[in-house]
Amino acid sequence: MGKSLFIAEKPSVAQQFGxxxxxxxxxxxxxxxxEHMVITWCVGHLVTMSYPDVYDEKYKKWRLETLPFLPTEFKYEVISSSAKQYGIVTSLMKRDDVDTIYVCTDSGREGEYIYRLVEQMSGVTGKVRKRVWIDSQTEEEILRGVKEAKDLSEYDNLSDAAYLRAKEDYLMGINFSRLLSIRYGNSMANFLNEKYCVVSVGRVMTCVLGMIVRREREIRNFEKTPFYRVLAGVDVAGANLSMEWKAVVGSRYENSPLLYKENGFKEMASAVKLIEETLEMEPGSAVLDEERRIMGQAKGSIEKIEKKKEKKKPPLLYNLAELQNDCSKFFKISPDETLAVVQELYEKKLVTYPRTDARVLSTAVAKEIHKNIRGLLGIPGVRDYAQTILDQEMYKGLAKTRYVNDKQITDHYAIIPTGQGLSALKGLNSRAVYIYETIVRRFLAIFYPPAEYEKLNFTIKSGSEYFFASEKYLKEPGYLSLMEYSFRKKKTATADAKEAAAVDNGSEENEGEEDENLNINMAEVLAQIKKGDEVGIGSMQIKEGETSPPKRYNSGAMILAMENAGQLIEDEELRSQIKGSGIGTSATRAEILKKLVNNKYIALNKKTQIYTPTLQGEMIFDVVNASIPSLLNPELTASWEKGLTYVADGEITADEYMVKLENFIKQKTARVLANNNQYAMQGMYRAAAQYYKK
Incomplete structure (x- = not known):
């Protein structure tokens, strides 16, 4: 009986298997x-696609007449820096005493590609090949993966998708970068006073650049609109409440052209007029003090008292994008830094596979989830929560909740703690420990009940006008009791109240100061009154606000926008309902952003984690927009990714996909060759340059 050869992706993973x-x-x-096995490893990619000049020396120099470059057969070569390890791996694959190869590279499209390239270059035949597919590097999971390893041929569709992704990036990058550099490079270089200028284009990279440039231009072109809200100081049962006027049904101003929105006027004079009418003052007699307040007397009555209970469920589990978004907010780190940390946690057996798009668990994992929870008893900060979940068997019935859905899982389920490897925590830096804590608390939260709020709404009517007040109280913290992160400063009661109000009344406008009614316990006031009771208005005030431009993308928001095909969906619940391949994949998005920064097409403020374009980045945007604008279309870019998913799922063939890809490149190349607009671009360059210091 021969030996089994296990091929991992990294030396550290090989040691875990050993x-x-x-x-x-x-x-x-x-x-x-x-005695019975050999374990070796790749060091990332050992093989890569050859440059065009390997096909023919004529491709060494960039010329329009050699485009488009569409080889009928692709050439590959061993990466020179990895040649030694490649030789070791392939010699082991060909050993006569090795009869079975276990493919243990990362369980995903890229891991599949890494191994398949090595096998292709080695020319090895006659071996049994098994694919090990695991979700964590715990001993139990490795043994399960080896025991249940399937024949490698069952992953041929995934392999096809991996090859196609590489070919697509290669062909689009080489053809369009050469094409646009030849056509527009000189005009860009002349404008920038540079010797030469390369227009580097990528299927995903260029689309992301477009999103950042468009957002910057939206901000520049945004014109702020002032608006004026009217507040009333109302005496209710001896308490003075600050209430806001709105032009609802029955108001004299309902649907009035004077309104900016139902709670504000376009002009201050309109707000002053409303105050005079409400306080029954002579027109033009109102005098505003320094706080734009007018004292007076008016009567009103209680129109409506409403109490509502609201529940907020624990959020879904982390996928990589959600974790990168939270780490950007919590720790001000970039997506590639987050990925590096969570990859380390994975390799130390602390968490499950990080490069996942799923935010739910599988039914099989849910059945054994108590093991993960039990392992967390060794962490002082969450021990009591884990113990409560186990003692009260709160994990039972998990499979029937929204946190378990086999249909929403492709390659891997959500990122969760394994409950193992805790001894490795001592060797981690504080950031890695905090990120681990973030994953642990999100995981344990799903076993706790929802947070319960009581929302109090209160309406008064004075004449034909209506004034409103509302407050929101946390009655039962539920899962929120778990979300006291050790790395975040505890909030004051006032800060909590303001945050709850902000969440409840989320607005795009900057409305200035907060209303000064947060210290009033409205619940106590409402207990003393009933509908129809008379109230007094003793003062009215005008608050000026202004519309705000859209926000620049920070690193976390950018990852989420890429995941949702260019849509920046702020609402966590809504994001969970939208299923799509997005732009790039969980494994590649961070690297794409990093490449844009390294190319100096965009800049990243490390303190705020906000992305902005550079002048060169804007110029490339204009060039692409004038030549191959579809490269800037997030929906189209996402559709390419979706097509790769179809190949992986066996819904279309690799040949069908390749025909579509080659036709796209031919059509776009022909269009650019027909253009002669490079000098007309100077006006666009100048328009962008005015926003950059020389």
């Missing part, structure tokens, strides 16, 4: 060997 498989292994140069 420890789990329980054989006495000796260390050799580039591999481990025992």
């Amino acid at each position: 420890a789990a498989l329980g054989e006495n292994l000796s260390r050799r140069d580039g591999y481990l060997e025992g």
